[in-house]
Amino acid sequence: MAKAEPASTLFGWQGITLQVPADWNLGRVDGDHKSGYARLDDDQIVRAEVEWREGKKRQLSIEQLVDRYVEGLEKKAAKTGVAFAVTRKARFLRDKRWLEGSEYELFIWEADFRTYNLARACPLCGRIVLLRVLTRMQEQAEELVDRIFASLEDHAHEGQVSWSVYGLHFQLPEAFKLSGQELKSGHLQLDFSRDRQTCRVHRLSLAHLLLQNISLADWYQGFFRKQLRDFKVEVAEEELHGHPGLRVRGQPRSRWLQLIRPLPFLNPKPRQYQDSQVWVCTAADKICIIDHLYRKREEGEDLPLRLSDGYFCHQEPQTEPGGHAQLPADPQ
Ligand SMILES: [Zn+2]
Ligand SMILES: [Zn+2]
Structure with missing residues (x-):
């Protein structure tokens, strides 16, 4: 045999x-x-x-x-x-x-x-x-x-780069370069940037505990309160590949409201749009989030949706960074 x-x-x-x-x-x-x-x-x-x-x-x-x-x-x-x-x-x-x-x-x-x-x-x-x-x-x-x-490959295919660590697997256009990473047990985060756009991919573990007494929408808005402050946010329930999920769209707040915000004084945050896809994978017990932030409305292009198409949340064994992993917080 x-x-x-x-x-x-x-x-x-x-x-x-x-x-x-x-x-x-x-x-x-x-x-x-x-x-x-x-x-x-x-x-x-x-x-x-x-x-x-x-x-x-x-x-x-x-x-x-x-x-x-x-x-x-x-x-x-x-x-x-x-x-x-x-x-x-x-x-x-x-x-x-x-x-x-x-x-x-x-x-x-x-x-x-x-x-x-x-x-x-x-x-x-x-x-x-x-x-x-x-x-x-x-x-x-x-x-x-x-x-x-x-199996070794060393370059992008059809302009798409495959990112895959700890069972978190997705493809992203080559123009997005990794600009930061946090690979903590329980919370993986990869940040990418391209020109003035940002794409962030999060994966949180133990979804059943995070969502024990709270809806996904409330949890999301609490967890990302700081980030969401800069936007007028609309949160809509939207399934993704059979998973319960949210589509979040943020518009820049009015300049007037931004002006009366106390800080920062010297480097005000850029006015930008947000488009995010959030979903819960019960099989893997994870919350998955893809954020796209961009300056001009037409740069949106449904990136979170396209990215989530090649994102496999529950087909491969899911692991977590080990306690011994020496993972610098920043690729530099
Ligand atoms: Zn090559
Ligand atoms: Zn899944």
Whole structure:
């Protein structure tokens, strides 16, 4: 009988996507779309790391980049006295057709763990990606490694970037860049901006407790009181993909009302519109919120609705950031 494949999940960050075992979760993330780093951990060890960098103007070949990287590792190993072995131009992927036409190198290094590495420059977007997967020395990992590497994507598709962490999964137009993140257990928030528009994606856990004695509309208006102060808000009940939900539309308050507001004096908030979709996913016990803030009425374009179309709130295993995750509050 064939062994059942363990459930897998999509990891997506800054245009990098990978299909990984469902219990590998984001443990650390840094940088922005130009260059950055993400680490996935299982409940015991680091399992995968990915680094990316814009490569259009690069001076060094992939081979030279790997030279440098390996030298650094050798120095570190020598300092700590760990036995270290490296195999350059390693043969570990069975199917390498997807790598054809790109400059790349596969290599393996072993210390306490065995790590499988791919350094590659994407022939389409030029991005340089270093992906490494860590396995225990005794682990039979070839199939897993094959699957993960073959799933690697490093750029947007049809102008859409897939974001996927802790089972929160959606697609956003490429022009929106991540401008802030709060990945707390119980409340995930990703902020994006494009020109003078903002898109915020929230996911709150334990919806049944948050909504115990209160309607969704009242909870929402209480929770976001500060943000909503700047708008004339209309809240309408509106189902979303079979989930109870709200559509919230905010208009800028009159300039006169803004003037008599006490603060801030020097940097008054811009007059803007708000369009939000809020819904409760009972199956996943989450409240999901997508906000779009924009300056000109015509910039609205139903973004929350379009975004929620590719948003899967209850199909994948839902996890929470672990207590050990070192997640900077801001990508800078
Ligand atoms: Zn690419
Ligand atoms: Zn759902």
